[in-house]
Structure formats: structure tokens, C-alpha cells
Amino acid sequence: xxxxxxxxxxxxxxxxEILGVLAxxxxxxxxxxxxxxxxxGRTAVSTHLKVLRVAGLVSExxxxxxxxxxxxxxGPARDVLTLLHQVFRAGLQSVDGAVPYEQAQExxx
Amino acid sequence: xxxxxxxxxxxxxxxxEILGVLAxxxxxxxxxxxxxxxxxGRTAVSTHLKVLRVAGLVSExxxxxxxxxxxxxxGPARDVLTLLHQVFRAGLQSVDGAVPYEQAQExxx
DNA sequence: GTCCCATGTCAACGGTGGATGACAGATCTG
DNA sequence: CAGATCTGTCATCCACCGTTGACATGGGAC
Numbered sequence: 001x002x003x004x005x006x007x008x009x010x011x012x013x014x015x016x017e018i019l020g021v022l023a024x025x026x027x028x029x030x031x032x033x034x035x036x037x038x039x040x041g042r043t044a045v046s047t048h049l050k051v052l053r054v055a056g057l058v059s060e061x062x063x064x065x066x067x068x069x070x071x072x073x074x075g076p077a078r079d080v081l082t083l084l085h086q087v088f089r090a091g092l093q094s095v096d097g098a099v100p101y102e103q104a105q106e107x108x109x
Numbered sequence: 110x111x112x113x114x115x116x117x118x119x120x121x122x123x124x125x126e127i128l129g130v131l132a133x134x135x136x137x138x139x140x141x142x143x144x145x146x147x148x149x150g151r152t153a154v155s156t157h158l159k160v161l162r163v164a165g166l167v168s169e170x171x172x173x174x175x176x177x178x179x180x181x182x183x184g185p186a187r188d189v190l191t192l193l194h195q196v197f198r199a200g201l202q203s204v205d206g207a208v209p210y211e212q213a214q215e216x217x218x
Numbered sequence: 219g220t221c222c223c224a225t226g227t228c229a230a231c232g233g234t235g236g237a238t239g240a241c242a243g244a245t246c247t248g
Numbered sequence: 249c250a251g252a253t254c255t256g257t258c259a260t261c262c263a264c265c266g267t268t269g270a271c272a273t274g275g276g277a278c
Binding site: 117121123149150152153156157173174175 | 235236237238239244245246
């Protein structure tokens with residue numbers, strides 16, 4: 001079960017903040033991310049990025065001396081959402097994405 | 110937002126196992142849950158149940174000397190799902206990309 | 219080549235969270 | 249009432265995680 005690492009990665013507020021930055025910017029270099037995260041230093045951001053990458057929640061693209069990160073919603077993130085929907089299926093009628101998630105499983109190209 | 114506690118509660122495998130038991134049984138006493146969780150003792154299960162309850166992921170019903178627990182999908186669980194959908198919407202639909210992640214973030218007191 | 223920049227990695231420290239056994243409170247039974 | 253049951257709480261120990269500064273790596277500029 002690979003979603004264990006994903007849940008663990010999602011548990012840290014700094015890592016969720018990083019995911020928020022990536023969700024807003026689509027793609028970001030490590031330095032650009034670290035500039036927006038003021039609560040911790042660059043080293044911590046780098047470590048968190050590694051955790052997110054190993055967990056399969058973000059993907060990395062190397063270009064010269066830069067490394068660009070972006071959200072990876074096709075891997076363990078899907079397992080996490082599926083698992084949560086299975087557990088909390090009861091009262092989720094009004095949550096955006098609860099039903100459309102099955103549709104989202106198909107690649108939008 | 111107090112989805113922080115929910116994410117933290119979801120990070121532990123034992124707690125997710127408890128949620129799985131509750132999702133399958135609908136309602137369960139603390140002792141019945143502890144019987145199905147073999148990895149840790151009864152004390153640990155009780156502590157985990159408290160974490161889940163404080164996080165708002167399960168609700169408690171007291172009946173005599175028993176305490177029955179059940180999934181609560183109407184509270185922070187919804188916030189968690191919403192937040193995850195906002196983050197991992199990239200690559201799925203990616204329509205209104207200007208959804209402010211800060212709205213879902215916790216506010217410093 | 220040399221120097222600088224972007225980034226990852228290492229060792230160390232401090233804090234936090236989880237597991238356990240012993241104890242306490244509440245409740246039912248006789 | 250006494251005794252048994254169900255459960256939560258407390259104190260303790262131990263392990264893991266996060267943060268940091270210093271160092272290493274690798275790619276561009278000159």
C-alpha cells in the first residue's frame with residue numbers, strides 16, 4: 001500500500017503549503033517555492049520536496065541547474081482520495097468532486 | 110481552519126485502520142474496535158479514538174458503560190476532501206486556476 | 219579553465235507523538 | 249452494598265520527524 005507515504009506527506013502543514021503554491025503556480029523551481037514559504041528555510045523546503053516526490057505527490061523536471069516541481073495528481077493522490085471517499089462516503093453529497101471524481105479518473109489529455 | 114487536526118489524525122495507519130473498521134461496521138464500541146486492531150493494545154486504540162474524535166472525524170454515543178463510535182463525514186472530513194480536490198485538480202480539469210489556496214489554510218489565531 | 223548560482227545532502231539537536239502498564243471513573247449485576 | 253466490566257487518563261519511555269548550518273554536487277557565465 002503506497003498511500004501510506006502519501007498520507008504521511010500530507011500530514012505536514014509546510015508540505016501542504018508547498019502543494020498549495022504548486023497548485024496555484026502549476027510549475028515552480030525549488031528556489032521560487034522556498035521564497036514563498038517564509039515559515040522555514042530553504043533546506044527544510046528541499047527536504048519536504050523530497051518527501052513529496054518520494055510519496056509520488058509531486059513530479060520533478062530538471063532543466064539546467066533548476067529543478068521544476070509540479071503537482072502529480074495521477075499517482076498516490078488518487079489512491080488517497082479514493083480511500084477517503086470510501087471511508088467518508090456517507091455525507092459527501094455536497095462536496096465538490098465527490099461524484100465527479102470518477103469522471104476525473106479519465107485522463108484529460 | 111482546523112483541518113490541520115484532521116490531516117494529522119489521518120496520518121497514522123492505526124487510525125486509518127480504525128476508520129476502516131468503522132466504515133465497515135457503521136457503529137462500534139471501543140472494545141469491539143480494539144478487538145479488531147491487533148497491532149496495538151486497547152490503551153492505544155482508546156487514545157487514537159480520542160484523537161479522531163477531537164479532530165471531528167468520528168462521533169461518540171454513550172450508552173451505559175459502552176461508548177459507540179461512528180464515522181462523522183459532515184465535519185472536517187469535508188474540508189479535507191475539498192482541500193485535496195483543490196490541490197490535485199491540476200491535471201484533471203484545471204479550470205478556475207485562481208482558487209485561492211489561502212482560504213482553506215489555517216489562520217494564525 | 220575559474221567562479222558563481224541553484225539545489226541536494228549530511229550530522230546534530232530538540233521537540234513531538236505513539237505505545238504501554240497501572241490506576242481511576244462509571245455502570246451494570248447480584 | 250460488593251464485585252465485575254467497559255473505558256478513559258496518567259506517567260513514562262522510546263523512537264521518529266522537522267529544522268538548521270555547513271558542505272557537496274552540478275550546471276551556467278566569463
